[in-house]
Amino acid sequence: MQRTKAYDSLGCTNLLESLVEKTNDFLYGLWCNKHINQKQYEKLKVSKEQAELAHLYFLPKAHKPNTPLRPIMAGMKSPTINISKWLDNLLRPIFDRLAIDTTVLNGVELLKEIERWSANNLTMTTSFVTMDVTDLYTMIPQEGGVTAIKRLIEASGQKQIDGVKKEIILALTRFVMTNNYFYFDGIYYKQIRGGAMGSPLTLTIANAYMYFVERPIAKWASRTASLYFRYIDDLFIMSNIHADVLKGLVRFWNRLDINIELSESIGTSAEYLDVKLENRGGQLVSDVFHKPSHEPYFLPFSSIHAEHIKKNIPFVAITRAMRYCSSYEAFKHEEIHICMALLLNKYPMDFILKQIERVFQTFQCEIPTKGNFSNIRKIFLGITHNKTKRTEIDIEVTILCHFSFCKGMQDFSTQFHQMWNTCFTDTAICGMKPILGSKRLHNLQDYLVKKKPDRSRLGLENK
Numbered sequence: 001m002q003r004t005k006a007y008d009s010l011g012c013t014n015l016l017e018s019l020v021e022k023t024n025d026f027l028y029g030l031w032c033n034k035h036i037n038q039k040q041y042e043k044l045k046v047s048k049e050q051a052e053l054a055h056l057y058f059l060p061k062a063h064k065p066n067t068p069l070r071p072i073m074a075g076m077k078s079p080t081i082n083i084s085k086w087l088d089n090l091l092r093p094i095f096d097r098l099a100i101d102t103t104v105l106n107g108v109e110l111l112k113e114i115e116r117w118s119a120n121n122l123t124m125t126t127s128f129v130t131m132d133v134t135d136l137y138t139m140i141p142q143e144g145g146v147t148a149i150k151r152l153i154e155a156s157g158q159k160q161i162d163g164v165k166k167e168i169i170l171a172l173t174r175f176v177m178t179n180n181y182f183y184f185d186g187i188y189y190k191q192i193r194g195g196a197m198g199s200p201l202t203l204t205i206a207n208a209y210m211y212f213v214e215r216p217i218a219k220w221a222s223r224t225a226s227l228y229f230r231y232i233d234d235l236f237i238m239s240n241i242h243a244d245v246l247k248g249l250v251r252f253w254n255r256l257d258i259n260i261e262l263s264e265s266i267g268t269s270a271e272y273l274d275v276k277l278e279n280r281g282g283q284l285v286s287d288v289f290h291k292p293s294h295e296p297y298f299l300p301f302s303s304i305h306a307e308h309i310k311k312n313i314p315f316v317a318i319t320r321a322m323r324y325c326s327s328y329e330a331f332k333h334e335e336i337h338i339c340m341a342l343l344l345n346k347y348p349m350d351f352i353l354k355q356i357e358r359v360f361q362t363f364q365c366e367i368p369t370k371g372n373f374s375n376i377r378k379i380f381l382g383i384t385h386n387k388t389k390r391t392e393i394d395i396e397v398t399i400l401c402h403f404s405f406c407k408g409m410q411d412f413s414t415q416f417h418q419m420w421n422t423c424f425t426d427t428a429i430c431g432m433k434p435i436l437g438s439k440r441l442h443n444l445q446d447y448l449v450k451k452k453p454d455r456s457r458l459g460l461e462n463k
Helices: 016-032 038-044 081-098 107-121 142-156 166-177 200-213 215-223 243-253 307-324 328-344 349-362 373-382 412-424 444-448
Strands: 007-011 054-060 069-074 127-133 181-184 187-191 227-231 234-239 262-267 269-272 275-279 284-288 398-404 433-439
Touching: 016 038, 016 166, 038 081, 081 142, 081 166, 081 200, 107 227, 107 234, 107 275, 107 284, 107 307, 107 373, 127 243, 127 269, 127 275, 142 166, 142 200, 166 200, 200 215, 215 227, 215 234, 215 243, 234 269, 243 262, 262 269, 284 307, 284 328, 307 328, 307 349, 307 373, 328 349, 412 433
Parallel strands: 054 181, 398 433
Antiparallel strands: 007 187, 054 069, 127 234, 127 262, 181 187, 227 234, 269 275, 275 284
């Protein structure tokens, strides 16, 4: 907290009440002046009874030397959270469209682009460059983040979004950025630099800020026929430019913005996202990357979680291995690693083999062998499962029923619907539709680990 100088101590003063009033007064003024409509005002205003101040906790980065900590701002009930979510929904699609050529969403998407580029450009001297931005979320100047959103909207050519003028969106963005208050270890703080890691809008602001910082890098990559992509604060380059020149370029890029510090790795191999890459004498080799802190741990088979969750674990792992591994030998090695980890977590061998078989049945292809591996892998890379749009819930005809899932309840959902139809077919509620959901049982961790401070520290006292 002291190194980034992003936080200002407020001592023992809880400013939640004044922040709630300030937020509601600000929104009320926008509504009165017809800058936002009634529906938007009702959606964004703060409930004094439900509001809580955010609290800070840290997650250790076990895979990095000296185990640095990642600050997480838990503010799901903070006064500005509704504004943050709403702005993020408005602005993220604009960024996604604008940066579609220089951003990747996952390792599969990256690997497709790498293999496409390598088909015509890979040589024995091709280098990989990976760069990481140090403390991105807390190093962005708050006004610089607002300016990045302004440039983002201007680049999109839109003067209004969802009926709200650009100037109002910027005012709301500035309000969220400059009103991050939180509690930590007996002291209240205000964030005076960057955005709260945990606030939805912060990711879009960071992406927008980096988009304009990276423009010279992206243009250089285009001019030199190099490949460039970014995933939030991680940058990736494949280039045939000499490694010594690349080192000089990274030093130059480090001077593009005083707030952005890049730490780089340049060589004939790279680990980026969860993909391991190597230029082996002019041949691209890829594999699944496991961080040094990786442990052979999955959800134990003895867990009371529903069986479909346990089935999906080997399914997803084998699917990823098929996509990432460029050779049959690498795939079989990763498959053994997956099976061993599952066995250590008490998964029966016949269960594991059945799920592996289900993978290839789902993709409608043969079991891979050394002879057909390349062709089958193309099938896996060619098929992407798009997320289906969530079905809108009509609260007029829907009843949400939550239950604690415990052992022996694998068929409970089916039985519940059968009993529902039997009991209520000829009743007044026959048109109602029950939707079942499961909730997690309390476990030992809930009692031994408590990240959230007492409500009295975060909320308003009842008067």
